[in-house]
Amino acid sequence: MNTSVFYTKEELEFQKEIRTYLQENIPQYVEPALRGDYSAMRKAIKIMAKKGLLGAIHQKKYGGTEKGVMAECIISEECGKVDPSINMTRAVSTIFFGMPLSVFGTEEQKEKYLPKIISGEQIGAICMSEDEAGSDLSNMQTKIVREGDEYIINGHKKYITNGSTADILAIFGVLEHLQEEKDPRKRITGFLVESKTKGFKIAEEYELLGIIGATCARLEFDDLRIPVENLLGKEGKGFPILMSELNVERAIMAASCVGNAQAAFDIALKYSNERVQFGRPVSRQQAVSFRIADSALKIHASRLLTLEAARYLDQRDEEFATLAASMAFANASEMQIEVTNACIQTLAGKAITYRYELPAAMWRAGPVMWVVGGTTDIQKFIVQRQLYKSLKLKKD
Known part of the structure; x- marks a missing residue:
């Protein structure tokens, strides 16, 4: 479907350029990465870096x-069409980790780490979730104690994307000497931690349902000593840092969902017009053709919501950006599962073999996208909260 009316001329040229670049240079690394060859993943990341796709x-x-958030969303959609695992690894490193560093890091921290992230030389990760702190980050249990010119971290983090392969991580926990703060969010503090630091342990590597080329791990910290210069932002200001990148994260993940669904849809559309059963293409069967029509509607609507969110974010309109980003991600994460499921029904046996088939890979990625950056339920909660806030009404 032609969506050129929603992009500037420069954005359309950029989209076409990177689509060609990604389609020509990345597919060869997908299957090795999915088989656990992380060197293939790093090669793919560096190839994208050469084109400037890690620094928008x-x-x-x-x-x-x-280039801004719109450009990043264009990158995420086009990369999502190639492989969700590679795009997730890229986005977590350059956005989830890179954005807090870029906004809140000291000049010394940014000079030390950002160029390596943007060039693909290093991979980043952000550590929020714990056993008792998923959507409710105020319930973090990781403890941090100040001792002279060092901070000592003890605790764990769970479901950390890039966790077992990252070179540098942003780790958040609770400062013990801020216990007098009644609001637990005002105790949360972030630090930049290199994975080679003594006391950093990869406790478990998870095998995910989808996005299997990206690593995901449980991390444990045992007297992890961090120099004071690695404090990210200020003491007790970690929660605002975490919240600051979520709108951009959600828009980018929505774009990835759109790319995932579009790639599967393109295959199903072509196949339905070529596959002949009972003497005619299966596209002539109403059940199939309506499924195709429904999928096209859902993808297009999700893309428009995502573009709207990106525009608001680039304009720094925080009120509307928060609403638009959560609307886009809530819609796109559900759309991806619905559309890829429809594509598998259309492709039938062609889509369900264990050998890597793109529509099935996009379908398996769907449940993962439900929970990245806050569950779909959390996105809907944010949507209703922002709507009632706009009316200046209270809602319990």
Whole structure:
């Protein structure tokens, strides 16, 4: 479907350029990465970095392109069409980790780490979730104690994307000397931690239902000593740091869902017009053709919601950006599962063999996208909260 009316001329040229680049240079690394060859993943990340696809929101002086959130969403959709695992690894490193560093890091921290992230030399990760702190980050249990010129971290993090392969991580926990703060969110503090630091342990590597080329791990910290210069932002200001990147994260993940669904849909559309049963293409069967029509409607609607969110984010309109980003992600994460499920029904046996088949890979990625950046239920909660907030009404 032609969506050129929603992009500027420059954005359309950028989209076409990176679509060609990704389709020509990344597919060869997909299957090796899915088989657990992480060197293939790193090669794919570095190839994208050469084209500037890891630095859209970052400043030029650190190697970024300063193109903005719209450009990042275009990248995420096009990369999502190739493989959700590679796009997830890229986004977590350059956005989930890179954005808090870019906004809240000291000049020394940014000079030390951002160029390596943007060039693909290093992989980043952000550590929020714990056993008792998923959607409710205020319930973090990881403890941090100040001792002289060091902070000592003890605790764990759970379901950390890039956790077992990241070179540098942003780890958040609760500062013990801020216990007098009644609001637990005001005790949360972030730190930049290199994975080679003594006391950093990869306790478990998870095998996910989808996005299997991206690593996901449980991490444990045993007297992990961090120099004071690795404090990210200020003491007790970790919660705002975590919240600051979520709107961009949600828009980017929505774009990835759109790309995942579009790739599967393109295959199903072509196949339905070529596959002949009972003497005619299966596209002539109403059940199939209506399924195709429904999928096209859902993809197009999700893309428009995502583009709206990106525009608001680039305009720094926080009120509308929060609403738009959560609407886009809530819609797109559900749309991806619905559309890829429909595509598998259309493709039938062609889509369900264990050998890597793109529509099935996109379908398996769906449940993962339900929970990244906050569950779909959380997105809907944010939507209703913002709507009632706009009416200046209270809602318990």
